[in-house]
Amino acid sequence: MTWAKAIPQWTESPRRALAELIDLNHRHAVDGSDPNSYGGLxxxxxxxDRPFPPERPVTGSLRPRSTADHAxxxxxxAYARRVQAPASGRRLRIAVIGAGLAGLAAARALVDQSHEVVVFEKSRGRGGRAATRRVPQAPDGEVAVDHGAQYFTARDPRFARRVASWAQRGVLAPWSGRLGAWRDGSVAPAGADDTRWVGVGGMSALGRMLAEGLDLRRSTRVAPPVRDGAGWALLSAADAADATAERVHFGHFDRVLVSAPAPQAAPFLAAAPALAARAAAVPMAPCWTVLLGFAAPLDLDWDGLFVNGGPLGWVARDSAKPGRNKGRDQGGRGGEAWVLHATPEWTRAHLEATPETVASDLLEALAELVGTRLPALVWQQAHRWxxxxxxxxxxxxxxxDGDLGIGACGDWCADGRIEGAWLSGEALAGRVLGAAAAASDGADRRAGRLAPRSGI
Structure with a gap:
């Protein structure tokens, strides 16, 4: 009752407060799914109930129930110590290798359960392919362009709730850009069924938000974990340029979670051969990406296009996304930033080509696709995924692997999408927490601290 009285003061309307109360009640079965819960809420x-004057801000003449009085x-x-203690009864030290969205999801879930988590990431960024590149461009500073995942959808109710909360925080926004598919020489509408979400100011906003407060060691390469008693030892990777360089010992970890693309995850799972074999068997496609800055807008009736023919697989007007800054040429006229993704087949055939050659080829393919003269090019970059x-x-x-305490997560474990990456990370965290709780429960039973389970 106390929390139910407090929530209206934290939401923008009574309707929203009731929706939050019903959602919490359904998810946590506060009243055991009793239909009378609706009456209580x-x-x-x-x-x-009757009015309880005088009028108060926000809640008017509702019967008051102050959290301070209740406290x-x-x-x-004592309550805080109880609920903030790990469910397993023992605080685990957990290493997460990779700060992609799956790794960050796992880390967040485990930190929320009061475990000690250290995230190691070999690059300077976080969020994996939910990435944004900052392109220096005179005279107006840098331009932010998404060079990885272009947008994502939220179809699973568990992920949709997360996305709604991130949107409320201003991290995400729906992209209402006009999407089409290139078919038989013409453009047909596409992608109208789902809300397309993007990071405000760049897709990297999502990883940046999720990493807040985590012990994240960026630009840190680690070697495959080594079994150390009942846990794992983690050291920095050997320096290929200096074999005499001293390696850093990051200490002992109770669990190791690997969040990396499948081919890169396999070596880190070598101590669990069955897991390593499954990861190694997942084929992953490469992608050349080209970022372009034009001096003027392209006069097209679409903002994103699925091509899937010739060199190009996807073309997008990145400047059309919410919260994006438009490019500028040196004369100060409004320009645009565009993203080109090559098809996997074309990328494989040109995997070792120079970035300059790739940019030139895909720019030519764009000109052929739109069938018109392109505006002057101000800048260009290429990136190979x-x-x-x-x-x-x-x-x-x-x-x-519950016996060894090692596992892996990523979109390659699920459906290949950002939603799949997040759900995979949460699933792996759930396996860790479930195994720890089961072990703690078993220890308590062996020590006689818990009664035997009934057969009901």
Whole structure:
């Protein structure tokens, strides 16, 4: 009742407060799924109750129930210590290798359960392919362009709730850009069924938000974990340029979670051969990406196009996304930033080509596609993703060896999408927490601290 009275003060309307109360009740079965819960929730918002003057801000004449008054009846410190303690009874030290969205999802879930988590990431960024490149461009500073995942959808209710909360925080926004598909020489509408989400100011906003407060060691290469008693030892990777360089010992970890593209994850799972073999068997497609800055807008009736013919697989007007800055040429006229993704087949055939050659070829393909003279080019960059997309993802959610305490997660464990990456990370965290709770429960039973389970 106390929390139900408090939530209206944290939401923008009574309707929103009721929706939050019903969602929390359904998800956590606060009243054991009793239909009378609706009556209780509505009572906190005034139904079946009389007014309690005087009028107060936000809640008017609703019967008050102050959280401060309620706190005086409880030992809040003892309550906090109880609910903030790990469910397993023992705080685990967990290494997460890779700060892609799957790794960040796993890390967040485990930190929320009061475990000690260290995330190691070999690059300077976080968020994996939810990436944004900052392109220096005189005279107006830099331009932010998404060079990895272009947008994502939220179809699973668990992920949709997360996305809604991130949108409320201003991290995400829906992209209402006009999407089409190139078919038989013409453009047909496409992608109208789902809300397309993008990071405000760049897709990297998502990884940046998820990494807040985590112990994240960026630009840190680690070697495959080594079994160390009942846990794992983690050291920095050997320096290929200096074999005499001293390696850093990051200490002992109870669990190791690998969040990396499948071919890169396999060597880190070598101590669990069955998991390593499954990861190594997942084929992943490469992708050449070209970023272009034009001096003037392209006069087209679409903002994103699925091509899937010739060199190009996807073309997008990145400047059309919410919160994006448009490019500028040196004369100060409005310009645009565009993103070109090559098909996997074309990328494989040109895998070792120079970035300059790739940019030139894909720019020519764009000109042929639009069938008109392109505006003056102000800047261009090319980036090669060796592991852009899982071609045959596992239908496993995640990989986990409970005996060794090592596992892997990523979009390649699920459906190859950003949603799949997040759900995979949460699934792996759930396996860790479930195994720890089961071990703690078993220890308590052996010690006689818990009664035997009934057969009911």
């Amino acid at each position: 509505l009572w906190t918002l005034g139904l079946f 005086r009846r409880l030992d809040v410190g 060796l592991y852009a997309r899982a071609e045959q993802p596992l239908d496993a959610g995640c990989l986990w």
